[in-house]
Amino acid sequence: MLPDLYRVQRVRQETHDTFTLELEPMSGGQQVAAKGVSFAAGQFNMLYIFGVGEVPISISGNPTPRKVRVSPPRFVHTTRAVGTVTKAMGKLKRGDVLGVRGPFGSHWPMEEAVGKDIVMVAGGIGLAPLRPALYQFLSQRENYNRIILLYGTRSPADILYRRELEQWRARFDLEVQVTVDQAMGAWHGNVGVVTTLIPRVSFDPLRTIALICGPEIMMRFTILELQKRGVGKENIFISMERNMKCAIGFCGHCQFGPTFICKDGPVFRYDRIQEWFGKREI
Amino acid sequence: MQIIDRNSLDILFDTLKRRGFNLVGPTIRDGAIVYDRLTSTADLPIGWTDEQNGGTYRLKKRADVAVFGYTVGPHSWKKLLYPSVQRLWRAKRDGENFQFITEDEEVSKFAFIGVRSCELHAIAIQDKVFINGKYIDPVYKLRRENVFIVTVNCGKASGTCFCVSMNTGPRATFGFDLALTEILEDNHHRFTVEVGTERGAEILREVPHREADEEEKAKVEDIVAKTARQMGRTLDTTDIKDLLYRNYEHPRWDEVASRCLTCGNCTLVCPTCFCTTVEDVTDLTGEHAERWRKWDSCFTMDFSYIHGGSIRSSSKARYRQWMTHKLATWIDQFGTSGCVGCGRCITWCPVAIDITEEVRAIRGKE
Amino acid sequence: MTRKRKPKLAVWKFASCDGCQLSLLDCEDELLTVVDEVEIAYFLEASRAVVKGPYDLSLVEGSITTPLDVRRIQQVRQASKFLVTIGACATAGGIQALRNFKDINEFISVVYARPEYIETLDKSTPIANHVFVDFELRGCPINKRQLIEVISAFLQGRKPNTPAHSVCIECKLRGTVCVMVAHGTPCLGPITHTGCGAICPSYHRGCYGCFGPMETPNTASLSAWWSRLGAKEQDILRVFRGFNAYAEAFRKESEVHEK
Amino acid sequence: MKSRTIKVNYLARVEGEGALYVKIKNTTVVDVKLKIFEPPRFFEAFLRGRAFTEAPDITARICGICPIAYQMSAVHAMEDALDVVVDGQLRALRRLIYCGEWIESHSLHVYMLHAPDFLGYESAIHMARDYPEIVQRGLQLKKVGNEIVTHLGGREIHPINVRVGGFYKVPTKQELKPLAERLKWARNAAFETVRWTATLPFPEFEQDYEFVALQHPEEYPFNEGRLVSNKGLDIAVRDYDDYFVEEHVPHSNALHSVLKEQGSDNLTGRLYLVGPLARYNLNFHRLSPLAQDAARSAGLSPVCRNPFQSIIVRSVEILYACDEALRLIQEYEPPEKPAVEVQPRAATGYGCTEAPRGILYHRYRIDDDGTILDAKIVPPTSQNQKIIERDLYQFVSKNIELPKQKLTQQCEQTIRNYDPCISCATHFLKLNIEQE
Numbered sequence A: 001m002l003p004d005l006y007r008v009q010r011v012r013q014e015t016h017d018t019f020t021l022e023l024e025p026m027s028g029g030q031q032v033a034a035k036g037v038s039f040a041a042g043q044f045n046m047l048y049i050f051g052v053g054e055v056p057i058s059i060s061g062n063p064t065p066r067k068v069r070v071s072p073p074r075f076v077h078t079t080r081a082v083g084t085v086t087k088a089m090g091k092l093k094r095g096d097v098l099g100v101r102g103p104f105g106s107h108w109p110m111e112e113a114v115g116k117d118i119v120m121v122a123g124g125i126g127l128a129p130l131r132p133a134l135y136q137f138l139s140q141r142e143n144y145n146r147i148i149l150l151y152g153t154r155s156p157a158d159i160l161y162r163r164e165l166e167q168w169r170a171r172f173d174l175e176v177q178v179t180v181d182q183a184m185g186a187w188h189g190n191v192g193v194v195t196t197l198i199p200r201v202s203f204d205p206l207r208t209i210a211l212i213c214g215p216e217i218m219m220r221f222t223i224l225e226l227q228k229r230g231v232g233k234e235n236i237f238i239s240m241e242r243n244m245k246c247a248i249g250f251c252g253h254c255q256f257g258p259t260f261i262c263k264d265g266p267v268f269r270y271d272r273i274q275e276w277f278g279k280r281e282i
Numbered sequence B: 001m002q003i004i005d006r007n008s009l010d011i012l013f014d015t016l017k018r019r020g021f022n023l024v025g026p027t028i029r030d031g032a033i034v035y036d037r038l039t040s041t042a043d044l045p046i047g048w049t050d051e052q053n054g055g056t057y058r059l060k061k062r063a064d065v066a067v068f069g070y071t072v073g074p075h076s077w078k079k080l081l082y083p084s085v086q087r088l089w090r091a092k093r094d095g096e097n098f099q100f101i102t103e104d105e106e107v108s109k110f111a112f113i114g115v116r117s118c119e120l121h122a123i124a125i126q127d128k129v130f131i132n133g134k135y136i137d138p139v140y141k142l143r144r145e146n147v148f149i150v151t152v153n154c155g156k157a158s159g160t161c162f163c164v165s166m167n168t169g170p171r172a173t174f175g176f177d178l179a180l181t182e183i184l185e186d187n188h189h190r191f192t193v194e195v196g197t198e199r200g201a202e203i204l205r206e207v208p209h210r211e212a213d214e215e216e217k218a219k220v221e222d223i224v225a226k227t228a229r230q231m232g233r234t235l236d237t238t239d240i241k242d243l244l245y246r247n248y249e250h251p252r253w254d255e256v257a258s259r260c261l262t263c264g265n266c267t268l269v270c271p272t273c274f275c276t277t278v279e280d281v282t283d284l285t286g287e288h289a290e291r292w293r294k295w296d297s298c299f300t301m302d303f304s305y306i307h308g309g310s311i312r313s314s315s316k317a318r319y320r321q322w323m324t325h326k327l328a329t330w331i332d333q334f335g336t337s338g339c340v341g342c343g344r345c346i347t348w349c350p351v352a353i354d355i356t357e358e359v360r361a362i363r364g365k366e
Numbered sequence C: 001m002t003r004k005r006k007p008k009l010a011v012w013k014f015a016s017c018d019g020c021q022l023s024l025l026d027c028e029d030e031l032l033t034v035v036d037e038v039e040i041a042y043f044l045e046a047s048r049a050v051v052k053g054p055y056d057l058s059l060v061e062g063s064i065t066t067p068l069d070v071r072r073i074q075q076v077r078q079a080s081k082f083l084v085t086i087g088a089c090a091t092a093g094g095i096q097a098l099r100n101f102k103d104i105n106e107f108i109s110v111v112y113a114r115p116e117y118i119e120t121l122d123k124s125t126p127i128a129n130h131v132f133v134d135f136e137l138r139g140c141p142i143n144k145r146q147l148i149e150v151i152s153a154f155l156q157g158r159k160p161n162t163p164a165h166s167v168c169i170e171c172k173l174r175g176t177v178c179v180m181v182a183h184g185t186p187c188l189g190p191i192t193h194t195g196c197g198a199i200c201p202s203y204h205r206g207c208y209g210c211f212g213p214m215e216t217p218n219t220a221s222l223s224a225w226w227s228r229l230g231a232k233e234q235d236i237l238r239v240f241r242g243f244n245a246y247a248e249a250f251r252k253e254s255e256v257h258e259k
Numbered sequence D: 001m002k003s004r005t006i007k008v009n010y011l012a013r014v015e016g017e018g019a020l021y022v023k024i025k026n027t028t029v030v031d032v033k034l035k036i037f038e039p040p041r042f043f044e045a046f047l048r049g050r051a052f053t054e055a056p057d058i059t060a061r062i063c064g065i066c067p068i069a070y071q072m073s074a075v076h077a078m079e080d081a082l083d084v085v086v087d088g089q090l091r092a093l094r095r096l097i098y099c100g101e102w103i104e105s106h107s108l109h110v111y112m113l114h115a116p117d118f119l120g121y122e123s124a125i126h127m128a129r130d131y132p133e134i135v136q137r138g139l140q141l142k143k144v145g146n147e148i149v150t151h152l153g154g155r156e157i158h159p160i161n162v163r164v165g166g167f168y169k170v171p172t173k174q175e176l177k178p179l180a181e182r183l184k185w186a187r188n189a190a191f192e193t194v195r196w197t198a199t200l201p202f203p204e205f206e207q208d209y210e211f212v213a214l215q216h217p218e219e220y221p222f223n224e225g226r227l228v229s230n231k232g233l234d235i236a237v238r239d240y241d242d243y244f245v246e247e248h249v250p251h252s253n254a255l256h257s258v259l260k261e262q263g264s265d266n267l268t269g270r271l272y273l274v275g276p277l278a279r280y281n282l283n284f285h286r287l288s289p290l291a292q293d294a295a296r297s298a299g300l301s302p303v304c305r306n307p308f309q310s311i312i313v314r315s316v317e318i319l320y321a322c323d324e325a326l327r328l329i330q331e332y333e334p335p336e337k338p339a340v341e342v343q344p345r346a347a348t349g350y351g352c353t354e355a356p357r358g359i360l361y362h363r364y365r366i367d368d369d370g371t372i373l374d375a376k377i378v379p380p381t382s383q384n385q386k387i388i389e390r391d392l393y394q395f396v397s398k399n400i401e402l403p404k405q406k407l408t409q410q411c412e413q414t415i416r417n418y419d420p421c422i423s424c425a426t427h428f429l430k431l432n433i434e435q436e
């Protein structure tokens, strides 16, 4: 239950309120040495800012980095500053130390997706937990059919990972569509909620795996749209969010119906939680 | 099955103490029978009993000198197995860095005296939560390993007991080192003893005892059978999980919400409820930080708070979460009901909300 | 993360008994550390020295009861970066808000022989009715541990650990036996904001609500139960018309029991 | 014509808000006003209609500095009305909790509010830079007082355990034990406090006062006794209203209290002084031997008329309270019941106890079911207000040649001699000095 110590190696400001931290284990972190920095796409860490508090944040880096590209390996986290802890996190600089527990939780269905079309739908900060999956899909591109990324944000200023998005967009083996709720400035792209993109892209609904991450309401409508297109519930995966204190199933805060989001999730196959997902205040 | 007489109970206590156990068990404080440190059998609630019903608990004098002539009270053993408030770690700033200060915790060995069958089940359920899963809670594990359990088969049931419905009592069948049944007869106050573990047998060897005769063995059956007939409450568990899963939108939830105070008492008295929260604190200098873990309740707004608001902001949703967890989702999570039928939540709910009644209402008007 | 300059602390007083600000002086073990960490820039109860604003942290005690104070609180707000109200007077109008339910002129004539010398408003109101408040600390009086927690949290830029749930939870954490269930003593604990340490029940007394309403108080249900325990309408009215009488949940419930 | 005014808009290091106004024309003081502008809070008004059992909790909120005093005067007044006597160990516990309040309140005043004046500091916090051990000692002493109150009352401010008839819960002997250990330390620290305060520089300022305090045949007064003065007053508490009268002046939100000239309804009655000085002068021989010795060895005679020396007297009282608390704890046996049964009846009750700042009088009229029909509360500060103004007048007249800043500071000190509690006075204080 004791966090390991990590040092901030790099800080990148993504948007006015969102930033990405690259964290390296501090030498001497006993547990870290044994465990190494490895994780599966979709998992999260508990990040502790000294004297402020601890919050769950998904890992947004590459789970299968090209060999020794960065050594030692790093945890990458993209966080939106919304409250006390995340705002304090936003003030960290290179060289600062923070506590890390993890990785925890379930991961995106990388195996199930093999040989299929992949539709990834992200809303806002929801792109961060999906990015590791995308990295992995792309690094084994031959294993998958079509790969589609649909991404919606509030405004053009909120778009994360701009440079990467451009690179991805330029690829022929990946379809990227970005939309904003409200266009501002010189935005020439799509306007509207992310679900409006679904009818516009082509995939084989019967052989598709969908990965969704974003606000609950956005996920609800995305599922409806995908189902309209004929994607089966068992092929839809969503990443859930609840209050978390321990991340290992003891504190009880993250219960969602019969599940604990920390250990049974955060990634769920939709049909397994469908019964609860549609209900209010679960 | 063995027999010890009333005086030998003192010898049992002394033996446990000699073996380094701190005795914890029933004693009277502030108008109730609570679990606290015991120094001798004189601390036990001799000649006292309790009367319980929804929202009420009263101590009453008994006509006899029964030692265990009461049922479960406001405390449960969880307070000893994972303390209500516990520091998890300390950290100290160290220039630009900080460091965790680890300290090995010394925990005293406890002997729990007078654990009831429903409580054994509750401990078994918490074992599932804390030590039988993928992660292990070190605080619980450390304390649990050291506990010696002296069980008592219930000689009476209270107005809020329903262990029979939950299949958790009144007779203890596992999980104890020694199990006693109190036989109160004029001039002959004695206990039958069943040995549950080798450890238990070892302790019993130091206490004067004899083999129970057939009549005495039969008495045990009579006593527990009589207790079983006295259950103050019943709960029909048929198909309970699906019943509740089917009824997330039952009007009864609104009805109970109109009475529920969202005070959280039910969760805190429940011997299986395990939820906690953490508080990250610092001192004035900002040099020292600590993390504390405290019992929490799914009835608080913070419990389900995520940025923007609480998920379960209505009391309806909070009561529903609690009851559905106890009786239904728990089964999916841990393969067992989360309720052992001890009745504490009924007695200690300040406005007498009754889990058995709520189930009945939902079943009735489905 | 070293702090450049000491934050300036100011302590302000409006209509009150001084008890809440005294809580700071009652932190005998921490006071000198507090002084090391913050500059006491304005705290008349403790010091003649007055340092000009703006202040980083203002603690405001007391309720607004005079036309002058209506203006003064605006000035305090303007001079304060972070304003914390302390105590039932500042967060709910205090016991003096009992006037809000009565005719003020009648009140004045009861106490003062020469009412014409008295300048006062007809209502005693909480600070938040007049200016934006960053954080409210409850209690009549506040709990000094919580005060230190709020100051520590402010210095560290974290959220203070001051939960808003019922007193009951604190009772249970302490292992206190419920006075309502075990003794039949009417208690306001189940609808009262925690923070005091659940003192009254541990002294065999029912909570009288000095920390005001908890986050989601079901006052109607508790009142109904009090009646069953034998409390008269008068008693219920009085207990809600106490030190937090003008806190909305308590005010509304008291009106139900007013004939 | 040269005129000066001395104005202090917000008096510091007093409890509550007051201001000082002094007007000097040439070399004569023409006006002195101790203004209390702390807003009125109307306690007497909203006590009407409350249950008699609520008076101790409600009146405690008049003052966060001396809630015990309010609770004690309230319970005594109610018990007087209901004809109930609370004695034995319950009475002893009341005395004990009062000791706690005296220790706490006096230590606060001696170390945090008053001493900085003598040593030329803005506050005890500033003083702590040069005298860290002394300030620490004061804080720790104060803490012991608070511990007693917390132990018996549940918390230091507005304790919850005091009720009409006794307490809600009484401590076990075992529970009081740790206090005894702390008190032994405190008693020594209090002794040091007396010695230390006696070394402070005091201006020559002997005044002729009529001291008023409680007097009890056996003990230094806390809860009970007759109201006596050094000028012949000797009455039962219930006769208070026949001898004292309160008047309302335009510059203050507090009522001023005076001793009526016997046989006249003349409101310009005799000024009198309450508080530690009065208690000490009227009850010196009732102090414990240790406290008497400490006073004598500090050079304080049994009669002290210099209000600046009230700081030594307060220290002697701290010592006495520690000594007395220890005695009470040593002799403690838990009473069988935490409170005496009380039944309401229509009656009027009177209570007067010795708050740290002096006598605090309560009077209640209640009806058959215990509802309060009428309440009167006279706190020590309103009784002292006139005498403070007189002292100021005298002090300024004597020291008129002082530079304004110095004079202002000393005027403040003169006020602080009385440890005025403004919150009390307003159930209302403001300070200005004006010189023309």
Ligand SMILES: Cc1cc2nc3c(=O)[nH]c(=O)nc-3n(C[C@H](O)[C@H](O)[C@H](O)COP(=O)(O)OP(=O)(O)OC[C@H]3O[C@@H](n4cnc5c(N)ncnc54)[C@H](O)[C@@H]3O)c2cc1C
Residues within 6 Å of the ligand: A044, A053, A054, A055, A056, A057, A058, A059, A078, A079, A080, A081, A082, A083, A084, A085, A086, A087, A125, A128, A129, A240, A241, A242, A243, A244, A245, A266, B305, B306, B307, B308, C159
């Ligand atoms: C599995 C998981 C993965 C997440 N991944 C990311 C991510 O990659 N990037 C990102 O920016 N955010 C992520 N979040 C959300 C992030 O945890 C919250 O934004 C954060 O907890 C807010 O804390 P705060 O102290 O800044 O906010 P405050 O509003 O001050 O929160 C106070 C407390 O409430 C709780 N809380 C508040 N909001 C949330 C929330 N949304 N989820 C859980 N607990 C909450 C926390 O316990 C927090 O300590 C994730 C959440 C979960 C559960």
Ligand code: SF4
Residues within 6 Å of the ligand: B266, B269, B270, B271, B272, B273, B326, B338, B339, B340, B341, B342, B343, B344, B345, B346, B355
């Ligand atoms: S839910 Fe109620 S009856 Fe069941 S175990 Fe918990 S407290 Fe006992």
Ligand code: SF4
Residues within 6 Å of the ligand: B259, B260, B261, B262, B263, B264, B265, B266, B267, B299, B348, B349, B350, B351, B352, B353
């Ligand atoms: S069910 Fe009863 S004990 Fe539980 S939260 Fe509701 S009112 Fe409180």
Ligand code: SF4
Residues within 6 Å of the ligand: C167, C189, C192, C193, C196, C197, C198, C199, C200, C201, C206, C207, C208, C209, C210, C211, C212, D160
């Ligand atoms: S229990 Fe209630 S009345 Fe008593 S101190 Fe706490 S909040 Fe105040």
